[in-house]
Amino acid sequence: MKKNLLIVGAGGVAHVVAHKCAQNRDAFGDIHIASRSMAKCEAILASVRDKQGDEAVDAIRAHAVDAMDPGAVARLIRETGAHIVINVASSFVNMSVLEACLQTGAAYLDTAIHEDPAKICETPPWYGNYEWKRRERCAEAGVTAILGVGFDPGVVNAYARLAADEHLDTVRSIDIVDINAGKHDRWFSTNFDPEINFREFTGAVYSWQDRAWRSNRMFEVGREWDMPVVGRQKAYLTGHDEVHSLSRNYPDADVRFWMGFGDHYINVFTVLKNLGLLSEQPVRTAEGLEVVPLKVVKAVLPDPASLAPSYEGKTCIGTFVRGTKSGEEKEVLLFNVADHKAAYEEVGSQAISYTAGVPAVAAAMLVASGEWDVRTMVNVEELDPKPFLALLGRIGLPSEMIVNGVARSLVH
Amino acid sequence: MKKNLLIVGAGGVAHVVAHKCAQNRDAFGDIHIASRSMAKCEAILASVRDKQGDEAVDAIRAHAVDAMDPGAVARLIRETGAHIVINVASSFVNMSVLEACLQTGAAYLDTAIHEDPAKICETPPWYGNYEWKRRERCAEAGVTAILGVGFDPGVVNAYARLAADEHLDTVRSIDIVDINAGKHDRWFSTNFDPEINFREFTGAVYSWQDRAWRSNRMFEVGREWDMPVVGRQKAYLTGHDEVHSLSRNYPDADVRFWMGFGDHYINVFTVLKNLGLLSEQPVRTAEGLEVVPLKVVKAVLPDPASLAPSYEGKTCIGTFVRGTKSGEEKEVLLFNVADHKAAYEEVGSQAISYTAGVPAVAAAMLVASGEWDVRTMVNVEELDPKPFLALLGRIGLPSEMIVNGVARSLVH
Structure with a gap:
């Protein structure tokens, strides 16, 4: 059945x-x-x-x-x-x-x-x-x-497992890199629910390094990654779900998540965050209305689904796993490249x-x-x-x- | 009595x-x-x-x-x-x-x-x-x-009248320039009620030139002014009350208002405006709450009165009146320089x-x-x-x- x-x-x-x-x-x-x-x-x-x-x-x-x-x-x-x-x-x-x-x-x-x-x-x-x-x-x-x-989380975890099982004897680091090199026609938008998107970045950035949790601020640690198809892209150490399970399953490896951000996103995020508009704690207006600023930001931003018709370009998300195989240094990158326009044509989504x-x-x-x-x-x-x-x-x-x-x- | x-x-x-x-x-x-x-x-x-x-x-x-x-x-x-x-x-x-x-x-x-x-x-x-x-x-x-x-409006209107009455035969232009060269210790704040402050800049910028209303966008027209005490400062053509009465009383003169803005203010303003957060029209959150974004921005921003203790530096506000006297070109600048710290010491305000x-x-x-x-x-x-x-x-x-x-x- x-x-x-x-x-x-x-x-x-x-x-x-x-x-x-x-x-x-x-x-x-x-x-x-x-x-x-x-x-x-x-x-x-x-x-x-x-x-x-x-x-x-x-x-x-x-x-x-x-x-x-x-x-x-x-x-x-x-x-x-x-x-x-x-x-x-x-x-x-x-x-x-x-x-x-x-x-x-x-x-x-x-x-x-x-x-x-x-x-x-x-x-x-x-x-x-x-x-x-x-x-x-x-x-x-x-x-x-x-x-x-x-x-991510999900396929990138499977990539880490596959690399560890089939290509390496020891795993020293797992770096997940998420690059969206697409463009849409709105001045600014998050790519998924703004409330969830911003919440990812307003707290501490946790990574697992040297067998311990390390905490950074968002956009504090950035580096350029050379990725297939989308090329050299700046990405920032970011808190993300999969770091929290992979570090349990691969405790000897450094586990980090890197997300690509353009200067425009960082500027908008920084303004909203520094003004207190990404807060999930309610504020009271002069008229006495209690309101959560983040929910108002969500209300004024575009519905991410509305981006799909104009979205062009590609995403590249992958897992770099480094370690040794037969005593030699080895780096395995597993990745997928997806295309915004193709996704839209197939199912109407970005x-x-x-x-x-x-x-x-x-x-x-x-x-x-x-x-x-x-x-x-x-x-x-x-x-x-x-x-x-x-x-x-x-x-x-x-x-x-x-x-x-x-x-x-x-x-x- | x-x-x-x-x-x-x-x-x-x-x-x-x-x-x-x-x-x-x-x-x-x-x-x-x-x-x-x-x-x-x-x-x-x-x-x-x-x-x-x-x-x-x-x-x-x-x-x-x-x-x-x-x-x-x-x-x-x-x-x-x-x-x-x-x-x-x-x-x-x-x-x-x-x-x-x-x-x-x-x-x-x-x-x-x-x-x-x-x-x-x-x-x-x-x-x-x-x-x-x-x-x-x-x-x-x-x-x-x-x-x-x-x-401004107020003293600057009196400046225009004094210059026109006592120093000029014909008045060709009245340019009011408002520069705040002070610094406070907050990441961002407006200097007076944020709701009124932002409303000044979200609409069309009206100036009176060549005996007609001209409309520009905010931050579209900027120029540097060399002002006493505060020095060379970038100011932008801005809509302001006094343009609307001075143009009635001096219809043959060009009447413009210029306000000084730093790049930081312009960036914050641009982000908030482009996202729709300066709108006075209510939006509805996902939870169904009707709220005016501008009132939420006001609620998260510092109370302008709270800036006073840390405010240092000077303001310079003046009126440049240009025209002729006895057939010669003449420019009269009337102005005041005020000091944030002195104002705070005297009355507890910036x-x-x-x-x-x-x-x-x-x-x-x-x-x-x-x-x-x-x-x-x-x-x-x-x-x-x-x-x-x-x-x-x-x-x-x-x-x-x-x-x-x-x-x-x-x-x-």
Whole structure:
């Protein structure tokens, strides 16, 4: 019997997930999508109909649900008979959706770490604050929970595992580099939910170096990376989910995340941050209205989904893994190059959403097939990377490899 | 019988006005101060007590009033027996306070043009939209209304009149230049109410040139001015109240206002404006809260009054009037230099508030003495500038003059 799937969320990544699930609907039983806003679910279904036709859209049913309410999500899982839940809603609902999976036995997948709306940048390792506290319960209940299975975190974790397993004897460092060399026609925009985007950068930047957590300020540490296709790009040490699991699984390696930023982004971010407009703490206006500045910034910024039609250029996201093989120094770079325009033509999204959504669908397909149905909680580097990367190559995100500066074919 | 005075407002300029009225209390009968917030009035009285002692503060009584309500202001005028009202509250209340003066016969003085919260940068001449529509009623009722009697507008209008009357046969141009060369210890702040400050710069920049209104964008036209004491400074063509009355009274002259801005201010302003955060139109957050972005920006920015303790350096504000005298080209610059630290030591305010507040008190003293009690509505250039500038020199804002590049003594 094929496994039924429930997608929770109806934002930019959910849009891609719905499209990819429809494209690969033979891998699943019934497919459902649910969010607080029925209208947003229906807009996604309209896009699926537009790109893939009636047969594809008929495979998906839309529901309204308050994902902050574990009971409501559990009821929906039971009603839909869902065996697998892909949670691509706001990071604020991760724990309520996971709770619903624990109550019903459904497998749980997400693409970003849980966040508490009231807190920014908690104690490392971040997964220790919420997710890993439920690991025992997952194991006891035999519930598969795959954390952070987007591109980064997600595919980049699989890259680290593959390099460590197949190409190195010892791992000295894991550097994840995320470059978006695309251009859109707006004066300024974040590429995904501004609230989540800015929260990533307003707290301390944690990296794992010399077997210890190191803390820096955002934009304090920058360096140029020479990346395939997109060329030399300045990227900055940034706090990111995967640093917090990879450092647990590869404690002897330095683990760092680098994100590319242009001067324009840095200037806008710096102005907003220094003025206090990125704060998640409410302020009171002269008229007595209590309001969270960050939510107002989100309200005035473009909807990231609206960038897609004008977005051009490529993203390059990869993992540099350095260490030794047979006593020799070795550097392995595994990466993917995605194209904004191609993503838009295929599913109506820009490449940032595309690269985040497709891996979650691949993971769901591997859970459905049993290959990744591990009946416990894992981060992606704890799973066999080969079927995942092979499947990703077939459904839209091919990986490439460069070893010591020389392109090599990636054998799965 | 000495005339009773009512100060409306309890912000930074009202603070200076209250101090200066207390210093010059012999010129008035009873002195009252009223604002929506009794606590803000009392904070001002505490500062007066601190700087000037019990006798000074005993001369002033505090009241709470909603200045948006003409009936409430009229009742307070009657209760206090006020003959003169200095309105230094938000520009949004000008018309309601003027209405109360028309109903009671009290003289009306303000320091900035009326603004409608829902509109930015209305049709020039700005005074034609609200103030001048009440000119006939003032004349009929014999009510003295002196518009815009701060420094700019205000003293700079008197400078233009003095230069035109005493030093020139023809006036070809009037350029008002406002330079603040002071430094404070905050990353960014406006020098007065951020809401009013930013509203000045978000609309079209109007200037009067070649007998017609010309419209530019903010920061589109900039030039360097060589100013006394503060030196060479970049200033930008800016929309400002006095352009709208001086162009009516000197229609053959080009009338322009130039405000000095550093690159940092321009960058912050540009980011906020381009993101839509300076909009006075409400936006709706994802949570459904309706909020005006500009009011949130105001809420996160420093209270301009809080800058005073750390403010150092000088302001220089002046009027360049060019034309001919006996057939020869002639340039007359009249100006004042004020010092942030000196203003703070004297009244606990920075120089921006000081230069705006002191002229209103001088004007009230001239209304009280009868010299400026004109029983109709006027802009400052329609009044005799000599007693005004002489009095200002005695109470803290001395003027200086440079003719064709040579310092000349200013004879009142």
